[in-house]
Amino acid sequence: MNNSKLWTKDFIIFTFASFFLNFIFFLLLATITVYSMDVFNASESKAGLIAGIFSVGMVVSRIFIGKYMDWFGRKRLLYSGLILFLIASLMYLFVKSLTFLIIVRLIHGVGFGISTLIMTTVVLDTLPKERRGEGAAYFNSSATIATAIGPFLGIFLLQYTEHKSLFILLSIVAIVSVLISLFARIPKTEITKEQLEEMKGIRLKQFFEGKALPISIVAGLIAVAYSGVISFLTPYAIEIKLTTAASIFFIILAMSSFISRFFTGRLFDTKGENVVMYPAILLFSSGILILSQSHHGFVLLMAGSLIGIGFGTIFFCSQVIALKKSPPHRVGLAIATFLTFIQGAYGIGPFLLGYLISVVNYRGMYITLAILSLFCIFLYYSLHGKESTKRIQTSNEYSKNV
CATH class of the missing domain: 1.20.1250.20 (MFS general substrate transporter like domains)
Structure with a gap:
């Protein structure tokens, strides 16, 4: 993706992978409160906590990964985030209590935060500079489409099938997103000694x-x-x-x-x-x-x-x-x-x-x-x-x- 070509293999892979991840995010956003209230008789405040704890994991992971992304390596972090996301997706099938559901949501948010941050960074960083706005528009459209399809399908499944069907679907989609991401090339980034020194310590500008x-x-x-x-x-x-x-x-x-x-x-x-x-x-x-x-x-x-x-x-x-x-x-x-x-x-x-x-x-x-x-x-x-x-x-x- 370092020339003027926009629709490369890697760009297409990450656009689809981003869609699948955001599809799961918005599908659950529209259904997890109803699920927790129906299955566990959760109050509205607890259902809100269960929905919101995902964002806590997502935001916290992005703050720290943003600083250490190139230190640990983008490829290693992307696969770690995707695996964490996949494990959390599968764990919904085994939830038996509200406490466990909260833990799963938190882990899911961390995995989502890491994966989407690395994907977005790699795509935007490697787009041709003269077509960066156009490329960003197409890439982010995957999340836009997910905002419509995810909630629509999630609510449909809750109305006509069991909750388990919902979690089986998101598990399959998570597996697909991990598998297709394996075929994408993630360029290595070089870090100078000065940049490495800048990462050390704890200062606000590092986050x-x-x-x-x-x-x-x-x-x-x-x-x-x-x-x-x-x-x-x-x-x-x-x-x-x-x-x-x-x-x-x-x-x-x-x-x-x-x-x-x-x-x-x-x-x-x-x-x-x-x-x-x-x-x-x-x-x-x-x-x-x-x-x-x-x-x-x-x-x-x-x-x-x-x-x-x-x-x-x-x-x-x-x-x-x-x-x-x-x-x-x-x-x-x-x-x-x-x-x-x-x-x-x-x-x-x-x-x-x-x-x-x-x-x-x-x-x-x-x-x-x-x-x-x-x-x-x-x-x-x-x-x-x-x-x-x-x-x-x-x-x-x-x-x-x-």
């Missing part, structure tokens, strides 16, 4: 890449707003009597996001990030505002399409910006920093928004999130967009002089 923080903050706030869509769409749809439209909301969202990747990624590479990011944030904010005012199924689905285009574009663009801003030997740490902010937002967002709903109801929450998203336009401009504009102007002036 977070400072140059990736600004764009990660923007993406994290957007992810908080997106978590409100994921977590509370169903009860909101019940309240406004649009459950039929809500049943295909995420499919429309995923399709819109996927289709937009065919031109937004290329636009990012040819025209720069600002040309893509400003409209994407505006579309995302508009989608949430429309969602807050939905009284008809068509309007709800239109909101889903705008949210899908906006969030999908913001996610892959921000990820590439974090990569571009960081030194080559801290690429893994930059991706880990970015994903930590995103996953942290997914974890803390629903918790905070639950309190907000009790004060301003669902429509009020979505109006608040639309305003928060709109504010991110100004935040993006201050933290990155202004600098990017100056850089492009300087480059254009240089080209004219030459």
